[in-house]
Amino acid sequence: MSSSVIAVDRVTKRYSGHTxxxxxxxxVPEGAVLGLLGPNGAxxxxxxxxxxxxxxxxxxxxxLFDGAGTGRELSARIGFLPxxxxxxxxxEVLTQLAFLAEIKGLxxxxxxxRGGEWLERLGLGEWAQxxxxxxxxxxxxxxxxxxxxxxxxxxxxxxxxxSGLDPVNTLAMKDVVVDFxxxxxxxVFSTHIMExxxxxxDHIVIIARGEKVVDGTLAGIKAEHxxxxxxxxxxxxREAAGAILRDPQLFLxxxxxxxxxxxxxxxxADPDAVLRSLITAGVGLSRFEIVExxxxxxxxxxxxxxxxxxxxxxxxx
Amino acid sequence: xxxxxxxIRREFVARVRTxxxxxxxxxxxxxxxxxMIAPALLASKGTSGRHIVVLDLGTEQLGRTVETTLQAAxxxxxxxxxxxxDAARGEVVLDSLxxxxxxxxxxxxxxxxxxxxxxxxxxxxxxxxYYGSNVSNMTDMRALRRGLREALVAERLTxxxxxxxxxxxASRPFSLSTERVTDGQLTGESGESSFALAYVMAFLLYLALxxxxxQVMSAVIEEKSNRINEVLVSSLRPFELxxxxxxxxxxxxxxxxxxxxxxAMVLTTYRAQIxxxxxxxxETILQVPIPTVTPDLxxxxxxxxxxxxxxxxxAYAAVGAMCNSLQETQQASMPVxxxxxxxxxxxxxxxxDPAGTMARAFSLVPLFAPLVVPVRYSLDPLPLSELVLxxxxxxxxxxxxxxxxxxxxxxxxxxxxKRPRIKEILNWVKAG
Numbered sequence: 001m002s003s004s005v006i007a008v009d010r011v012t013k014r015y016s017g018h019t020x021x022x023x024x025x026x027x028v029p030e031g032a033v034l035g036l037l038g039p040n041g042a043x044x045x046x047x048x049x050x051x052x053x054x055x056x057x058x059x060x061x062x063x064l065f066d067g068a069g070t071g072r073e074l075s076a077r078i079g080f081l082p083x084x085x086x087x088x089x090x091x092e093v094l095t096q097l098a099f100l101a102e103i104k105g106l107x108x109x110x111x112x113x114r115g116g117e118w119l120e121r122l123g124l125g126e127w128a129q130x131x132x133x134x135x136x137x138x139x140x141x142x143x144x145x146x147x148x149x150x151x152x153x154x155x156x157x158x159x160x161x162x163s164g165l166d167p168v169n170t171l172a173m174k175d176v177v178v179d180f181x182x183x184x185x186x187x188v189f190s191t192h193i194m195e196x197x198x199x200x201x202d203h204i205v206i207i208a209r210g211e212k213v214v215d216g217t218l219a220g221i222k223a224e225h226x227x228x229x230x231x232x233x234x235x236x237x238r239e240a241a242g243a244i245l246r247d248p249q250l251f252l253x254x255x256x257x258x259x260x261x262x263x264x265x266x267x268x269a270d271p272d273a274v275l276r277s278l279i280t281a282g283v284g285l286s287r288f289e290i291v292e293x294x295x296x297x298x299x300x301x302x303x304x305x306x307x308x309x310x311x312x313x314x315x316x317x
Numbered sequence: 318x319x320x321x322x323x324x325i326r327r328e329f330v331a332r333v334r335t336x337x338x339x340x341x342x343x344x345x346x347x348x349x350x351x352x353m354i355a356p357a358l359l360a361s362k363g364t365s366g367r368h369i370v371v372l373d374l375g376t377e378q379l380g381r382t383v384e385t386t387l388q389a390a391x392x393x394x395x396x397x398x399x400x401x402x403d404a405a406r407g408e409v410v411l412d413s414l415x416x417x418x419x420x421x422x423x424x425x426x427x428x429x430x431x432x433x434x435x436x437x438x439x440x441x442x443x444x445x446x447y448y449g450s451n452v453s454n455m456t457d458m459r460a461l462r463r464g465l466r467e468a469l470v471a472e473r474l475t476x477x478x479x480x481x482x483x484x485x486x487a488s489r490p491f492s493l494s495t496e497r498v499t500d501g502q503l504t505g506e507s508g509e510s511s512f513a514l515a516y517v518m519a520f521l522l523y524l525a526l527x528x529x530x531x532q533v534m535s536a537v538i539e540e541k542s543n544r545i546n547e548v549l550v551s552s553l554r555p556f557e558l559x560x561x562x563x564x565x566x567x568x569x570x571x572x573x574x575x576x577x578x579x580x581a582m583v584l585t586t587y588r589a590q591i592x593x594x595x596x597x598x599x600e601t602i603l604q605v606p607i608p609t610v611t612p613d614l615x616x617x618x619x620x621x622x623x624x625x626x627x628x629x630x631x632a633y634a635a636v637g638a639m640c641n642s643l644q645e646t647q648q649a650s651m652p653v654x655x656x657x658x659x660x661x662x663x664x665x666x667x668x669x670d671p672a673g674t675m676a677r678a679f680s681l682v683p684l685f686a687p688l689v690v691p692v693r694y695s696l697d698p699l700p701l702s703e704l705v706l707x708x709x710x711x712x713x714x715x716x717x718x719x720x721x722x723x724x725x726x727x728x729x730x731x732x733x734x735k736r737p738r739i740k741e742i743l744n745w746v747k748a749g
Contacts, residue, residue: 052551054731075552082551086544090331102323103552147548 003066005030005155005186006051011060013046020046022210023060028188028203033181035197036190037295038207039303044190045083047207048159051188052080064155076105079153083160083190085144089133093143094119096132100147111150118146122172138169145173149180156180158189162196174200198295208303222292225301229293230271233260236284244277255297260287262297320553321561328536328565333572342573346580353588354595368396368429369449370414374404374436378475382468383435390464391457407436411448419450433465445469512668514610515695518618519664521574522688526625526657529570530633534646536562537637537730546730555727563630563719570626613698618691620708625687628715629657631722638722638729639737649736660688671696680707683714721746 006028013021021043028034038044049055051062052071064074071078087096097115102108119125122142127135135143141164149156161177162170178200181187191197197204204221206214214221230251234241238259245254245261250269255262265271271290278285293301332338369387373380380399387397402410411434420426431449439445445465451457474484540546549558584591632653640646663685667676671693679685680693686707693699699707728745729737737745 049547054547054550072550072552072554078551080548080551082547084544084547086548088331088539088545089543091327099323099327100548103320103549105319105552108323144548 003030004028004063005032005065006188007063008047008051009060009063011047011050011057011062013043013050013055013057019210021050021057021207024207024210024212025060026205026212026215028186030186031181031184032203033177033187033201034189034203034205035201036188036205036207037192037194037197037299038190039192042207043210044207045159046210048082048157048188048190051157052078052082075103076151077154079148079151079156081144081148081156081158081161087132087140087143087147089131091132092129093124093132093135094128097143097147097150101151104151106151114150115146118150122146122176137164138166141165141169142172145176149176153185155186156188158187160191161189162191162193194294194296194299204295206299206302213302214298218295221295221298225293225298227290227292228265229291229297230263230265230274231260231287231289231291232263232285233287234284235286237282240281241278241283244274244281250274253297253301255294255300262291262294264293264297264301321557321564324553324558324561325565325568328562329568331536332532332566332569338569338573342576345573345577346584349577349581350584350591353584354591367391367451368398368427369431369433370429371397371399371433371435372407372411372414373399373401374407374434375401376435376437376440379435379440379468379472382471383433383465386467386471387433387461387464390460390467404436404438407434415448418448433461440469443469512696515668515692518695519661519668519688519692521577522618522622522625522691523657523661523664525570525574525622526629526687527654529566529626530629530653530657531650532570533563533566533630534633534637534650535643536566537634537726538640538643538646541637541640541730541733542642550730555730556723559631559634559723559726560719563627563634567623567626567630574622614691614695617694617704621687621691621711624683624708624711624715628683628687628711628718629653631715631719635722635725635729638726639742641733641736645736656684657688660685664688664692667692668696672699677703681710683711683718686711686714724748 004027006026008024008026010023010025011021012019012023024043024047026034036044036047046055050057051064053062053073054071062071064071065077068074071080091099094112094115097118098108098111101111101115106114116125116128119128122145124139124142127139132140132143145161148158156177158177161173165173174196177187177189181200189200198218202218204214204216204218205212216224232241245251245256245263248266250266250273252264252266254264265274275288278288369391371380371383371387373383380401384397384399388395391397400410400414411432414429414432417426417429418431420428422428430451431447434446434448436446447461449457471481471484475481540549553561633650636646636650636653640649660679663675663679667673667679667689670676676689676693677699679689680699680703690699690704690707690711694704724746725742728748
């Protein structure tokens with residue numbers, strides 16, 4: 001096994017009444033971009049907190065950088081953006097960044113220098129001396145990103161990094177994360193937005209009800225599910241396709257978006273026959289493609305209806 | 318250590334830069350100067366031209382004697398006037414005089430403040446009456462009583478055939494000077510001034526413990542409600558964070574106390590000059606007793622303040638960690654605040670009897686010792702063995718409280734939602 005930056009070994013965490021994480025294991029190889037996916041309340045945040053040694057597992061253990069220390073001891077090498085993130089509203093932006101870098105071990109002078117550079121880089125240069133409370137929400141989130149990354153960590157752990165960001169800021173933050181990954185750093189982030197994970201990650205772990213249900217490289221997981229999905233986009237006469245798409249002989253599942261759909265072919269179903277019957281019915285198609293399943297459909301297949309209903313217990317972890 | 322230093326500095330700067338801190342720091346000395354100047358200023362203005370009429374309804378000598386003794390008894394410019402009249406006209410004259418009490422110039426009457434009625438029949442039964450607008454004025458009534466008493470005693474002695482000159486000789490006043498002796502040495506301090514010092518110290522300690530304790534609590538709540546804690550505890554041990562916070566707020570507190578005490582010293586040293594700025598004679602203000610603070614008293618004060626501060630700041634931090642908002646803390650912090658208040662009330666007991674059983678017992682209770690011991694020490698230095706024992710007990714108490722607070726803090730700062738019950742909190746403390 002190559003050196004893993006994070007090795008989680010059968011950790012279990014119970015809270016009064018329920019088990020948040022149950023015998024969960026995962027390995028994050030160096031340089032990986034790993035997406036930790038799961039519905040709300042699945043145990044993502046609890047897992048990340050155990051990795052960071054903010055809470056202790058009841059059973060099992062976590063090793064970071066081959067046992068070099070706990071998350072807190074290694075905070076100089078780790079950039080952590082928790083789900084619950086806030087800033088001191090009355091502090092000036094640059095002073096705030098300097099403080100947050102200092103508690104990770106940077107010297108004050110170095111912290112101020114880097115903080116200034118990062119603010120320039122993300123277009124917040126003129127806000128350096130302003131109080132945090134004067135910033136817009138989006139700007140505050142940028143500041144939080146900077147505080148996570150400015151000490152140039154080897155491992156970045158982001159808990160729901162893009163939640164609450166507008167598209168423009170999401171793009172900016174995504175670029176920063178991708179840049180980190182390109183420089184060989186290891187990135188772990190949790191999300192429940194599948195498209196994002198699919199575009200950014202090379203490794204995927206899916207967790208549901210505290211247990212791991214999928215673990216592997218994105219390519220491996222997709223290959224495992226085979227090239228048995230059909231992607232359709234409609235140009236006209238969408239209604240005529242209804243009966244065909246609902247045929248259980250042809251499709252195991254349908255993920256219908258209206259103007260487009262992703263369908264899982266039933267075993268033995270012939271894609272050519274599907275195309276023929278669609279054309280016969282007079283459906284206008286702008287796309288007909290046999291594809292690997294999207295992460296979204298793998299996720300729904302694995303986690304099922306739970307994903308829709310498991311919103312409870314997300315806050316106590 | 319570097320990390321904790323960053324927390325201390327952040328907390329210190331955050332405290333010192335608030336408006337309340339600046340205002341309170343400046344206002345303290347201003348208030349103190351006011352307290353020093355105001356009494357002297359008022360005394361110098363005095364109550365100008367009070368006028369009391371002694372209505373003598375035929376007592377031969379007593380009226381004159383009363384005039385003399387009252388003149389001596391009342392401070393400032395009281396004008397005592399004797400009006401002699403017939404006992405038969407007493408009612409009428411009294412009635413007319415009564416209407417002059419507090420009369421306005423427009424009424425055409427001259428204004429007087431009070432009437433002492435000396436009716437021989439009443440005096441024979443040891444009774445004197447006073448009618449006046451100032452009957453609720455304690456100082457005036459005390460002076461009136463003293464003056465009348467002196468006159469009546471003299472009158473009675475004369476009646477008994479005692480030579481007044483002899484009596485005056487025998488009852489001439491003497492002065493009792495009280496001088497504090499500490500460690501077999503004269504300190505040149507009067508009893509009065511060291512009492513004042515003890516009182517001021519007790520008040521300062523009480524104020525500081527409450528003020529800075531609550532500041533620690535709101536600092537904890539602030540981080541909690543702004544959701545900063547998780548970022549912090551991923552790099553800092555919760556205990557480091559707690560300690561850094563307590564030390565940071567504590568240093569800001571010490572700075573403020575230092576400024577207050579420092580300016581107080583400057584003000585008292587130059588009080589004569591300050592008095593002259595207000596056009597006051599230097600003597601009036603120099604009469605106010607100013608105690609000297611010995612270095613060992615300063616040390617005891619500082620040590621016990623710090624011990625008390627850590628103890629109460631720890632307790633307040635734990636309360637902060639349990640709550641979700643400032644409103645919640647107001648109720649939850651009651652037990653802690655009440656303990657400080659009880660400690661402060663104890664001090665009054667100690668002031669009465671600094672070496673008594675109560676005082677000694679409370680010196681060994683960590684919760685109260687920080688308030689009680691410095692006050693005791695300023696009045697009557699306790700034996701070194703007792704001082705050390707009390708210090709050790711308090712230190713143990715403070716360490717224990719901070720330790721428990723650390724455990725509650727560690728879990729509490731990440732817990733949101735419903736406030737935990739006592740049982741849950743005990744679990745937090747127990748959990749390794």
